[in-house]
Amino acid sequence: MSSIPPNASALSASRRQRELLQQRPIAASLALDGSHLHSIEESHQRCAALGLRRIESPDYSPLGRSDLRLVRERNQRLYVHAAPIMELLFEQIVRTQSLVLLTDAQGTILHSIGDDEFVDRASRVALQPGVNWSECAKGTNAIGTALIDESPTLVHADEHFMHANHFLTCSAAPILDPRGNILGVLDVSSDYHGYHQHTMALVKMSARMIENHWLNEDFRHAMRLHFHSRPEFIGTLMEGIVAVGRDGKILGANRSALDLLQMSGAAVRMHSVTSLFGTPVGAVVDAFRSPVAGPLRLLLPNGQPVHVQARCNWPTWHGGWQGGKDLGEAVEPVDEVAPEGLPAPERNGQASDAVVLQETALRAARGIGETLPPGAEVPGEEARSSPEGSESPVRSAGRGRAAADSGVPVANLRALQTGDPQMEAVIGKVRRVLDRDIPILILGETGSGKEVLARAIHQDSARARQPFVAVNCASIPETLIESELFGYADGAFTGARRKGAVGKIAQAHGGTLFLDEIGDMPLALQARLLRVLQERQVTPLGSSKSIEVDVTVISATHRNLREMIEAQSFREDLYYRLNGLAVKLPPLRERSDLLALARLLLQREKGGQRVPELAPTVVDLMTRYPWPGNLRQMGNVLRTAVVMAGDEPMITLDHLSDDFIEDAQRSPRTPAAASATGTRPAGAPLDPAPAGGAGEPMAAAGLSGVEPSPALGVPGEGESGTLEAMELQVIRQALEAAGGNISVASKRLGISRNTIYRKLRWRNGSAA
Numbered sequence: 098m099s100s101i102p103p104n105a106s107a108l109s110a111s112r113r114q115r116e117l118l119q120q121r122p123i124a125a126s127l128a129l130d131g132s133h134l135h136s137i138e139e140s141h142q143r144c145a146a147l148g149l150r151r152i153e154s155p156d157y158s159p160l161g162r163s164d165l166r167l168v169r170e171r172n173q174r175l176y177v178h179a180a181p182i183m184e185l186l187f188e189q190i191v192r193t194q195s196l197v198l199l200t201d202a203q204g205t206i207l208h209s210i211g212d213d214e215f216v217d218r219a220s221r222v223a224l225q226p227g228v229n230w231s232e233c234a235k236g237t238n239a240i241g242t243a244l245i246d247e248s249p250t251l252v253h254a255d256e257h258f259m260h261a262n263h264f265l266t267c268s269a270a271p272i273l274d275p276r277g278n279i280l281g282v283l284d285v286s287s288d289y290h291g292y293h294q295h296t297m298a299l300v301k302m303s304a305r306m307i308e309n310h311w312l313n314e315d316f317r318h319a320m321r322l323h324f325h326s327r328p329e330f331i332g333t334l335m336e337g338i339v340a341v342g343r344d345g346k347i348l349g350a351n352r353s354a355l356d357l358l359q360m361s362g363a364a365v366r367m368h369s370v371t372s373l374f375g376t377p378v379g380a381v382v383d384a385f386r387s388p389v390a391g392p393l394r395l396l397l398p399n400g401q402p403v404h405v406q407a408r409c410n411w412p413t414w415h416g417g418w419q420g421g422k423d424l425g426e427a428v429e430p431v432d433e434v435a436p437e438g439l440p441a442p443e444r445n446g447q448a449s450d451a452v453v454l455q456e457t458a459l460r461a462a463r464g465i466g467e468t469l470p471p472g473a474e475v476p477g478e479e480a481r482s483s484p485e486g487s488e489s490p491v492r493s494a495g496r497g498r499a500a501a502d503s504g505v506p507v508a509n510l511r512a513l514q515t516g517d518p519q520m521e522a523v524i525g526k527v528r529r530v531l532d533r534d535i536p537i538l539i540l541g542e543t544g545s546g547k548e549v550l551a552r553a554i555h556q557d558s559a560r561a562r563q564p565f566v567a568v569n570c571a572s573i574p575e576t577l578i579e580s581e582l583f584g585y586a587d588g589a590f591t592g593a594r595r596k597g598a599v600g601k602i603a604q605a606h607g608g609t610l611f612l613d614e615i616g617d618m619p620l621a622l623q624a625r626l627l628r629v630l631q632e633r634q635v636t637p638l639g640s641s642k643s644i645e646v647d648v649t650v651i652s653a654t655h656r657n658l659r660e661m662i663e664a665q666s667f668r669e670d671l672y673y674r675l676n677g678l679a680v681k682l683p684p685l686r687e688r689s690d691l692l693a694l695a696r697l698l699l700q701r702e703k704g705g706q707r708v709p710e711l712a713p714t715v716v717d718l719m720t721r722y723p724w725p726g727n728l729r730q731m732g733n734v735l736r737t738a739v740v741m742a743g744d745e746p747m748i749t750l751d752h753l754s755d756d757f758i759e760d761a762q763r764s765p766r767t768p769a770a771a772s773a774t775g776t777r778p779a780g781a782p783l784d785p786a787p788a789g790g791a792g793e794p795m796a797a798a799g800l801s802g803v804e805p806s807p808a809l810g811v812p813g814e815g816e817s818g819t820l821e822a823m824e825l826q827v828i829r830q831a832l833e834a835a836g837g838n839i840s841v842a843s844k845r846l847g848i849s850r851n852t853i854y855r856k857l858r859w860r861n862g863s864a865a
């Protein structure tokens with residue numbers, strides 16, 4: 098840990114604290130304690146020393162698919178232990194607009210579960226698999242700072258170093274192996290308005306559960322002593338556990354053991370059963386030979402009495418234990434058994450985990466009930482409050498997530514009609530096939546709104562009250578995608594999760610299955626998916642029984658599936674099965690409703706408060722920028738701008754990050770977006786695009802965001818009347834009639850595309 102800076106030590110603690118509170122007013126409202134403030138302050142100093150800037154856009158780029166696969170493979174064991182506990186944790190916080198995240202020891206997100214609406218918001222700051230959240234990548238944040246401080250860490254709102262992350266509140270706890278090495282971090286992130294003081298307790302407990310599972314597996318052939326000063330705490334998360342070798346040496350300990358013993362992991366491993374509990378290991382084994390043995394009462398080195406229970410693979414131990422000598426033989430693993438009277442091995446397994454977490458959440462909810470957010474339900478009450486109280490928990494959770502509302506209404510198709518003719522055409526097409534059991538394939542660049550459209554289709558369909566289940570084929574490790582989709586039967590796996598699980602396809606029964614990034618579906622699974630879609634039956638892994646499924650399928654991709662078919666990486670038969678109707682979303686740079694969308698995004702950010710205006714210079718930059726990340730990227734830029742602007746009524750260049758300004762200034766204006774600058778009222782109809790016009794994307798016509806591009810609109814002041822102005826007006830009208838498509842306009846006018854560019858570039862240059 099770094100030391101307190103000299104100027105801080107000179108100031109009185111309370112004055113320093115006051116200063117900090119002024120700097121971070123949102124977090125100040127939580128009245129967090131001095132050690133918390135100190136840890137955040139130190140982290141900010143580290144970030145400043147690293148040269149990080151508060152207003153910069155963090156590096157959002159995730160690892161490539163194959164790199165992510167490698168990282169996940171390296172951390173497969175952590176995932177196997179953590180995934181079921183993450184699900185339990187999520188069940189306790191479902192509908193609180195939160196995300197449960199697991200990272201590796203470097204802070205790279207391996208796995209996430211969350212409320213759909215918040216997943217959407219979180220993905221805008223790349224709280225998603227493959228993205229690294231170490232402090233040096235994202236500045237002060239709960240994951241990165243917990244990794245450095247090696248302790249549970251809360252980072253709330255403006256305590257995040259980077260402004261882009263100020264909307265978050267995050268509670269993270271490192272996960273340690275029994276030797277004290279960091280395995281990864283467990284984190285819950287949500288919108289800071291939804292802060293709950295009990296979230297950190299749940300995260301810490303969940304991290305401990307993962308650690309205990311890890312320890313139990315690591316030392317499944319060793320004896321484990323479970324101890325606590327109060328016998329009723331044995332078998333709970335508060336119990337200390339030490340693993341003991343046959344020679345009586347301590348091999349490892351869980352975090353509670355270190356707390357109870359007040360020792361470091363390294364110090365504990367210097368001990369033996371004799372030096373730690375004052376009794377030779379042989380005596381302990383003998384004491385537990387009896388099938389009715391109760392806990393032993395032993396003394397810790399500090400004289401504190403504790404109650405101790407033993408667990409081990411008794412047959413192996415009885416055979417191997419000979420008067421304290423380690424036979425050193427390799428022993429065949431056998432199923433763990435406990436003598437009668439000892440806690441059964443499962444007592445520390447899934448069932449007790451669920452109970453512990455639920456009880457904690459219930460206690461927290463009762464104790465601080467008034468701080469529960471609207472809509473949050475006390476665990477266990479969901480089924481009662483649900484109108485279809487008899488449905489399965491999986492189904493309820495799915496519906497809860499789909500309908501979860503963070504103040505952003507789930508859009509229907511009408512809400513997506515913000516004045517762009519290409520969008521109008523797309524929506525018109527999907528409306529015609531609604532409820533006709535025709536699979537829809539949504540194509541479009543990343544961030545162009547494919548998932549939002551899929552949800553809107555579901556929302557407007559007769560299945561709206563049934564689940565909408567989204568599966569991102571790119572973010573699930575290839576090894577897990579099969580079980581995620583198809584589910585698995587009890588006993589199909591021997592890992593931490595032995596109970597069966599309902600797959601996503603079955604979860605979507607009665608509703609809509611959204612297969613996002615379908616182009617990333619491994620080839621081997623494409624055949625299986627095709628069979629499910631054709632037969633409308635799914636067979637979970639390890640089961641011989643098929644389950645009938647009634648789902649309507651919407652899929653989406655940013656890839657060119659036809660090219661993939663040619664390259665034999667996508668099955669043609671599956672393509673035709675998914676493609677009852679293909680619609681292509683326009684990229685933002687081609688949309689004429691950019692300003693209307695910007696306003697919607699600002700409204701979302703302000704959550705009912707007064708929405709700031711955009712200064713003309715900002716509008717100019719926004720309309721000339723090519724927006725490679727589309728709506729998602731525009732949302733990020735506006736979120737930062739809103740935070741920077743605070744209560745100011747107008748967003749100006751001062752509120753935008755420098756790199757965005759530089760990039761945008763280098764970009765010429767795009768024709769379609771230019772019509773959103775006010776030259777055409779947002780929402781006013783454009784001439785319908787000619788056949789093949791809107792269908793031919795600008796990129797395909799050779800107009801990329803970096804090429805010079807023309808502006809649309811009526812002649813500027815002082816332009817009208819001259820020959821040149823009339824020429825320009827004709828070109829603009831032709832372009833507008835062609836939906837911004839330069840190839841079509843040039844053919845109609847009988848002039849080359851270059852002439853159009855030249856004339857309009859000259860006009861832009863002279864107007865500048």
Ligand SMILES: Nc1ncnc2c1ncn2[C@@H]1O[C@H](COP(=O)(O)OP(=O)(O)OP(=O)(O)O)[C@@H](O)[C@H]1O
Binds near residue numbers: 218221544613
């Ligand atoms: N019409 C819209 N109005 C406001 N925001 C929108 C609209 N469409 C999309 N967005 C926002 O843009 C972001 C990206 O949307 P979405 O996730 O649907 O894109 P996508 O094409 O599915 O992205 P990806 O290809 O990366 O999965 C989201 O934050 C979403 O809320």
